[in-house]
Amino acid sequence: MKFRELNKYFSKSKYIDSEFRELEKLCIKDKIPILDRDAADFLKLQLKIKQPKRVLEIGTAYGFSALITAKNTPRSTEIITVEIDLERAEKAKREIEKTKYNDKINIKIGNALDVLMYLNQKFDFIFLDAAKGQYLYLFEYIFELLEPGGILLADNVLYKGKVLSNKKNEHKNRTIVNNLKEYLEIIINHPQLDSTLVSTGDGMALSRRKDNNG
Numbered sequence: 001m002k003f004r005e006l007n008k009y010f011s012k013s014k015y016i017d018s019e020f021r022e023l024e025k026l027c028i029k030d031k032i033p034i035l036d037r038d039a040a041d042f043l044k045l046q047l048k049i050k051q052p053k054r055v056l057e058i059g060t061a062y063g064f065s066a067l068i069t070a071k072n073t074p075r076s077t078e079i080i081t082v083e084i085d086l087e088r089a090e091k092a093k094r095e096i097e098k099t100k101y102n103d104k105i106n107i108k109i110g111n112a113l114d115v116l117m118y119l120n121q122k123f124d125f126i127f128l129d130a131a132k133g134q135y136l137y138l139f140e141y142i143f144e145l146l147e148p149g150g151i152l153l154a155d156n157v158l159y160k161g162k163v164l165s166n167k168k169n170e171h172k173n174r175t176i177v178n179n180l181k182e183y184l185e186i187i188i189n190h191p192q193l194d195s196t197l198v199s200t201g202d203g204m205a206l207s208r209r210k211d212n213n214g
C-alpha cells in the first residue's frame with residue numbers, strides 16, 4: 001500500500017461535521033474548490049494543538065474552512081479571512097451568518113496582496129489556501145504577520161502531484177508549479193522557519209516561525 005493510500009485508509013476522512021455537510025455539498029455543486037476531507041482533518045488537528053488566538057486565512061471561498069477553523073478553536077479566537085472574489089465573499093458572509101460562529105469570523109474582501117499590507121495585528125496561525133501561483137508572492141507579507149511561535153499551513157502545495165513529477169508540465173501549469181517549488185524552497189530553507197511537507201490531501205506545507213527558544 002502506498003503512503004497516500006495508507007493515509008487515506010487510516011484517516012477519518014469519511015467524516016465531516018454534520019453542521020457543515022450542506023455547505024460542503026453546495027461548494028461541490030457550484031464547483032468551488034474547498035479543502036478536501038483529509039486536509040480538513042489535518043487543519044483541525046493543527047488548530048486543536050495550537051489553540052490559536054488570532055487566525056488569518058487567505059482564500060475564503062464560501063467560508064467552509066473558516067467555519068471549520070471557528071469550530072476547532074477556542075471561543076475567543078478571532079479569525080480574519082480574505083477573499084478576492086466579491087460574489088464568493090458575499091456568499092460566505094451569508095453562510096457564516098447562519099451559524100453560531102458569526103462573531104468569530106471577519107471577512108476582508110480584496111486581493112490578499114493588498115489587504116495584508118494594511119493588517120495591523122499579528123497572527124499565531126495562518127492558513128494559506130488562495131491561488132497557488134501566488135503563494136510565492138504572498139510569502140513576504142505572511143511572514144511579517146506571523147508571530148514568533150506561530151504556525152503557517154499552506155494547502156495544495158503538491159498541486160495534484162505535478163510539483164514532484166519528473167514529467168514536463170503542460171504550459172498552463174508551468175508557472176504555478178515553478179512558483180510552488182520556489183515557495184517550498186523558501187519555507188524549507190528559511191532561517192526563521194521550521195517546515196515540513198505532508199502528503200495529506202493535495203499536499204500541505206506546515207511551518208512554524210521560530211521564537212526565542214528556537
Ligand SMILES: C[S@@+](CC[C@H](N)C(=O)[O-])C[C@H]1O[C@@H](n2cnc3c(N)ncnc32)[C@H](O)[C@@H]1O
Pocket residue numbers: 033034035058059060061062063064065066082083084085088110111112113129130131134
Ligand atoms: C481553494 S479556494 C479556498 C477554499 C476555502 N479555503 C475552503 O476550503 O473552504 C481559493 C480561494 O482563494 C481566492 N483567492 C485567490 N487568489 C486570491 C488572492 N490573491 N487574494 C484573496 N483571495 C484569493 C479565490 O477566489 C478562491 O475563492
